[in-house]
Amino acid sequence: MKGNLVTTLLGAVFLLMGCASSGGNTVAEKRAAVESMRSDVLSQLYSQKPDVQQQIANAVGYAVFDNANVNVIFASFGGGYGVVVNRQTGARTYMNMAEAGLGIGIGAKDFSIVMVFHSQSALARFIEHGWAFGGNADAAAKHKHQGGAVAAEAVVDDVTVYSLTETGLALQAVLKGTKFWVDDELN
Numbered sequence: 001m002k003g004n005l006v007t008t009l010l011g012a013v014f015l016l017m018g019c020a021s022s023g024g025n026t027v028a029e030k031r032a033a034v035e036s037m038r039s040d041v042l043s044q045l046y047s048q049k050p051d052v053q054q055q056i057a058n059a060v061g062y063a064v065f066d067n068a069n070v071n072v073i074f075a076s077f078g079g080g081y082g083v084v085v086n087r088q089t090g091a092r093t094y095m096n097m098a099e100a101g102l103g104i105g106i107g108a109k110d111f112s113i114v115m116v117f118h119s120q121s122a123l124a125r126f127i128e129h130g131w132a133f134g135g136n137a138d139a140a141a142k143h144k145h146q147g148g149a150v151a152a153e154a155v156v157d158d159v160t161v162y163s164l165t166e167t168g169l170a171l172q173a174v175l176k177g178t179k180f181w182v183d184d185e186l187n
Contacts, residue, residue, distance in 0.1 A: 031186055034083050034094055038064040041112040045162055052162065055116055061086045061123040063115040065097055065180075081183070082113075084127055088120070093127050094186035099178040114162040122158035130180030 024030040041064050046053045056062050065082030078099040083092050117123040 027186060031094065034081060034186070037066050037081075037112075038083055038085075041066065041114060041164065044112075044164055045114055048164070049162070052114070052116070055160070056087075059087060059116045059118055060120050061088070061117045063095070063113075063117070063126065065095075065113045065115075066110070067097060067099070067113060068110050078178075082180075084123070086123060094183040095127075095130065095180050096183050097178060097180045111163055111165045114164070116160040116162075117158065118160070119158040126159070126180065127182065130182075131177070 024033050042056075061084060063082055063084040065080050067078050067080030078097075080097045081095070082097065083094050085092055115126070117126065
């Protein structure tokens with residue numbers, strides 16, 4: 001029984017990592033896929049919360065990530081990719097993310113995260129260290145434009161974080177850690 005659960009969880013992690021890849025074969029194609037995702041997510045966020053466009057325009061920088069997540073009873077796993085944009089220099093830093101957590105939940109969902117950095121130190125700290133740890137409680141029952149989702153908006157340490165659910169069916173209350181790191185291949 002224990003071996004089957006571990007095998008199932010590992011399979012879910014590898015499936016997620018495949019679903020959450022930036023696509024493309026060459027570095028240029030992968031960067032283009034990330035930039036396309038960034039543009040799509042920002043358009044979606046601006047349509048839901050128009051004031052965020054001005055907030056990003058006035059910010060030091062911002063990051064956009066696409067993430068897929070699976071919850072299996074007491075464990076949660078996810079992975080994704082994204083880009084951090086320094087609005088002062090125009091520099092782009094391509095990054096990956098992975099998360100794991102413990103809590104009660106079941107289901108899978110695809111969601112995006114937008115982070116708005118209000119200070120240069122918060123932006124630099126994120127690129128250099130990229131670690132976030134926190135709790136997450138949400139409910140989602142959505143496919144494309146059908147259904148509904150509850151998403152969080154939080155302000156922590158000079159960073160405003162928006163979460164948008166793309167597709168999925170999940171009910172979860174999870175304490176999880178998320179690691180963001182620089183993608184050496186794309187930078």
